Amino acid sequence: MLMQIKKIFKFNGGVHPDGNKAESTHLPIARLPIPKKLVLPLRQHVGNIAKLKVKIGDHVLKGQMIAEADGNISASIHAPTSGKIIKISEEVVPHPSGLPDFCLTLEPDFKDQWIEKKSIQWKKLDSATLIQTLTHSGIVGLGGAVFPTHMKLKINKTQSINTLVINAAECEPFITCDDMLIRERADEIIQGALITQSILNAKHCMIGIEDNKIEAFQSLTKAAKKTSIEIKVVPTIYPSGDAKRLIYLLMGIEVPKEKRSIDLGIQVFNVATVAAIYRYIELGEPSINRIVTVTGNVKTPQNYEVLFGTPLPELIKNADGKETKIDKFIMGGPMMGFDLPSINVPVTKAMNCVIGSSPELFLPPKPVMPCIRCARCADACPVYLQPQELYWFSKSSQLEKAIDYNLFDCIECGCCTYVCPSNIPLVQFYRYAKSEIIAEEKAKEAANTARERNEFRLSRIEREKKERAERNAQKALGAQEKQATDEKKLAISDAIKRVKKNQQENIKNKNE
Amino acid sequence: MITALLVMILLAILLGLVLGYSAIKFKVDGDPMVARIDAILPQTQCGQCGYPGCKPYATAIAKGEADINQCPPGGDAGAKALAELMGVEFKPLNEEHGIQKPKSVALIDESTCIGCTLCIQACPVDAILGAAKQMHTIISSECTGCELCLPPCPVDCITMEPILESSETWKWKYPIYNIEKIGKV
Amino acid sequence: MNNRSPYIVNAPSVSTIMFKVLLALIPGIALYVYAYGFGVLVNIFLASLTVLLTESTILSIRKLPIKPFIFDGSGLVTAWLLALSIPSIAPWWIIVLGTLLCIIFGKHLYGGLGYNLFNPAMVGYAILLISFPAFMTHWQAPIFLIDGHFAWIDQIKIIFNSQLISKETVDAISSATPLDYIKTQLTLDQPLSRIKQDKIFGFFGGQSLEMINFGYLVGGLYLLKEKIVSWHLPVAFLLTLFLIGLIFNIYQPDTFASPLFQIMSGGSILCAFFIITDPVSAPTTPKGKIYFGIAIALLVFIIRIFGGYPEGIAFAVLFMNICVPLIDSLTQPRVFGHKQ
Structure with missing residues (x-):
């Protein structure tokens, strides 16, 4: 079987970094034994933090929901193995901030006892019901975006889905978790793709894979033989794995600004995500583990199937320990990853790759020179932005200008920094500017609420004052009226008295 | 000489017309100044500026006072x-009006609170809940951190707590590299 | 800095880029020496020396690190371009003064590397041309047009002390440039066909000059191949110059020289590949680069034909440098997913 690139649409720019993928693909996926404790962050996804469903001391079974999705944009958390909840606390999580977040700590009982698994007869159920059940699956986008999957399956009523794209590009260097998953479990992926296609009611399904994954391509082709799924080879160019770039490569369609691909009848899922959908629907297994690439300066780089919550040191130990040179660990790939704040973090749904870094593997940054406006960054930008201008505005905190130059179209892929002769950390500046703008927007919103509340209070005080004044006026009026009636009564009684007196006098006079 | 004069006059008239036309064509109907100033102010309603709130201060700025x-x-x-x-x-x-402090929210020590409602009356954004002789509490999401509730409290049970960075409010920092140090390192 | 992804880079450094530009100038310089003797090398040497001394002084005054900014090579590029732009027999202080002007007024007063609005070499050149028109228009004749008694020591003598050398020798080894010659002869109502019979003209440009331009062209193509310059600027510039030359040449062949002459004489090739391609003072957008090249070519042509100076590159470039921010902001490319 030959990997032939047929009819693709090339996007602007992109770069060709060394893949470094062979190191971690010569061994099959290994399964990590159950560790002594599991630390499960309640926020492993984009959106609201999951609601706790257990308390300290509870015994839970493998696959039991321990925290429930809170609202639509949220995902549930399930116990990765059976055991006891021993702690609910703030722990360091794998996030660039290094700040702690709420976590559950589970002490496994090593029985690994499943809760009753129920497979779902998906062929008999309608999409809405299936999506509803998937909200309890805990499945999020496993490519790294960790967006709740059930939300991506909800279709706009006015736009039917034409094409389901399965993203198998895995363009980032060093990462091979998708590659190995495809090689070993192509059937699950194809099954998952068919289920997803049926839920979305999509006419076509195509898988986009980079031409550097020959074995994976072959096993996919074999698995997809009797289906209508099309496997399309795309060239090895970073960032082909970005959803919008992949859609363009495959179909030549640009997803317009501020629109999602679903508005155009296209939806993209990662291979690992559809495999997880398959496991939930057909086997009744919620999202409790994932494949993680452990590579870089470890003795045995390899892919592992790891339970969520597994402390990272366990994983490193299994990769035969770290080389002495390692100075830190990087989560994700070398283009978009970040330094882990500590080695003592748990494996989460977003963790596709851990790289043991050393100054030899990733050279320390070279001295930064001024920008010479050579525009190599613009040539490399897959979004066709002008990174040199964005840098200028971000650096001088001219945030309005940065927005005008479409800062928020930047996907932070790092191509600009990769090609910069002046070694400027361009993406860092864009991240800074973006989060500054978002914070400012939040502050503005808070200020607007405060203004409204203040205005409401002032008008309330005004109203109360008015009401009080009115009441007082009423009272005064009432008193006056009373006085007036009193006078009348007095006059009448006076008159009556007078009349009576007269009558009495008249009687007296008559009698006399 | 005459030609030069004529050319200059003609040019002046022409440019004047262009300017006049653009003044009409591209006229910007701006918001009233007070609203635009008020939009910049943080709406803390603290009164440290010497005016009884953000809007009065905005009005004073607009008037030049x-x-x-x-x-x-x-x-x-x-x-x-x-x-x-x-x-x-x-x-x-x-600095006569005060210095910029990290953003904080008020916190009522609920065991000390006697339920006097004085702070409720002081709060400019109605962010304190409670009733007479009932314990009060602060809706921290609505609190602007103006500190106006501190002085009226007879038992000093309100403290200002700076908002700590959480993973939700965390921001990427400005990239620091010192160009003056390169080459010397 | 905690996070600094991407952790990998693959880019030539600023100094690599600048030294490749210097490398690309070598063929032109070699042919220059072959046709005109060693004078130009003396100028290049003086300019380089001046640039190194001036830059290190300014950098230490500005409390900036000296090493990275000296070895970025940008100063040397400026110096070499200026040395190649002025007459090779100009007195030594012309190039020294010119380089000083480039570095101080063209570069560091704006903030140094990356911040200059104008092309530094052209700033120096324009000030020199205005201040010392006599020295700046006094060119040497190609060696094999000089009758017999040319010795390269004469060049050195002229550069360092013109009093040591007889006026006759000076006259013998100097000559007008072809552009200059056409301009003066046309005012004398000579038809172009007659003017171009002079020995200073070659096949399509100036005698020997066309050879040097060919050397620059080779260097320019090397820069294109190395992706140091993008094709937009040189192609837009040369094509426009060619087309407008062609139109005028067809209209009145006896007054307007052939389009190839426009390209292969004067500094057109040097300008196309080395001067307008200075990234700092040129537009960054692809469309902007094309407009920039076209506008400079038009201005060069207008100044050459209708202006007071025989060559107009410096003024054209400086004028268009002012327009760069405007060009950039008006030619932003369509962002992925945005409407046209």
Whole structure:
């Protein structure tokens, strides 16, 4: 079987970094034994933090929901193995901030006892019901975006889905978790793709894979033989794995600004995500583990199937320990990853790759020179932005200008920094500017609420004052009226008295 | 000589017409000044500027009665934005009105609170819940951190707690590299 | 800095880029030496020396690190371009003064590397041309047009002390440039066909000059191949110059020289590949680069034909440098997913 690139649409720019993928693909996926404790962050996804469903001391079974999705944009958390909840606390999580977040700590009982698994007869159920059940699956986008999957399956009523794209590009260097998953479990992926296609009611399904994954391509082709799924080879160019770039490569369609691909009848899922959908629907297994690439300066780089919550040191130990040179660990790939704040973090749904870094593997940054406006960054930008201008505005905190130059179209892929002769950390500046703008927007919103509340209070005080004044006026009026009636009564009684007196006098006079 | 004069006059007329036309064509109907100033102010409603709230201060600025650097919660950045809007020179924050503090929210020590409602009356954004002789509490999401509830409290049970960075409010920092150090390292 | 992804880079450094530009100038310089003797090398040497001394002084005054900014090579590029732009027999202080002007007024007063609005070499050149028109228009004749008694020591003598050398020798080894010659002869109502019979003209440009231009062209193509310059600027510039030359040449062949002459004489090739391609003072957008090249070519042509100076590159470039921010902001490319 030959990997032939047929009819693709090339996007602007992109770069060709060394893949470094062979190191971690010569061994099959290994399964990590159950560790002594599991630390499960309640926020492993984009959106609201999951609601706790257990308390300290509870015994839970493998696959039991321990925290429930809170609202639509949220995902549930399930116990990765059976055991006891021993702690609910703030722990360091794998996030660039290094700040702690709420976590559950589970002490496994090593029985690994499943809760009753129920497979779902998906062929008999309608999409809405299936999506509803998937909200309890805990499945999020496993490519790294960790967006709740059930939300991506909800279709706009006015736009039917034409094409389901399965993203198998895995363009980032060093990462091979998708590659190995495809090689070993192509059937699950194809099954998952068919289920997803049926839920979305999509006419076509195509898988986009980079031409550097020959074995994976072959096993996919074999698995997809009797289906209508099309496997399309795309060239090895970073960032082909970005959803919008992949859609363009495959179909030549640009997803317009501020629109999602679903508005155009296209939806993209990662291979690992559809495999997880398959496991939930057909086997009744919620999202409790994932494949993680452990590579870089470890003795045995390899892919592992790891339970969520597994402390990272366990994983490193299994990769035969770290080389002495390692100075830190990087989560994700070398283009978009970040330094882990500590080695003592748990494996989460977003963790596709851990790289043991050393100054030899990733050279320390070279001295930064001024920008010479050579525009190599613009040539490399897959979004066709002008990174040199964005840098200028971000650096001088001219945030309005940065927005005008479409800062928020930047996907932070790092191509600009990769090609910069002046070694400027361009993406860092864009991240800074973006989060500054978002914070400012939040502050503005808070200020607007405060203004409204203040205005409401002032008008309330005004109203109360008015009401009080009115009441007082009423009272005064009432008193006056009373006085007036009193006078009348007095006059009448006076008159009556007078009349009576007269009558009495008249009687007296008559009698006399 | 005459030609030169004529050319200049013609040019002047022509440019004048262009300018006049653009003044009509591209006329900007701006918001009233007070609203635009008020939009920049942080709406803390703390009164540190010497006016009883953000809007009165905005009105005073618009009238030219108040300076642009009297708002401590807005800080230098706020003063800069006001200077830009008003077309005047930037002045750093006037420290007579206070200094910029990290954003905080008020917190009531509920065991000490006697339920006197004095703080409720002081709060400019109705962010304190409670009733007479009932314990009060602060809706921290609505609290602007104005500190106006501190002085009226007879038992000093309100403290200001700075808002700590959480993973939700965390921001990427400005990249620091020192060009002056390169080469020497 | 905690996070600094991407952790990998693959880019030539600023100094690599600048030294490749210097490398690309070598063929032209070699042919220059072959046709005109060693004078130009003396100028290049003086310019380089001046640039190194001036830059290190300014950098230490500005309390900036000296090593990275000296070895970025940008100063040397400026110096070499200026040395190649002025007459090779100009007195030594012309190039020294010119380089000083480039570095101080063209570069560091704006903030140094990356911040200059104008092309530094052209700033120096324009000030020199205005201040010392006599020295700046006094060119040497190609060696094999000089009758017999040319010795390269004469060049050195002229550069360092013109009093040591007889006026006759000076006259013998100097000559007008072809552009200059056409301009003066046309005012004398000579038809172009007659003017071009002079020995200073070659096949399509100036005698020997066309050879040097060919050397620059080779260097320019090397820069294109190395992706140091993008094709937009040189192609837009040369094509426009060619087309407008063609139109005028067809209209009145006896007044307007052939389009190839426009390209292969004067500094057109040097300008196309080395001067307008200075990234700092040129537009960054692809469309902007094309407009920039076209506008400079038009201005060069207008100044050459209708202006007071025989060559107009410096003024054209400086004028268009002012327009760069405007060009950039008006030619932003369509962002992925945005409407046209």
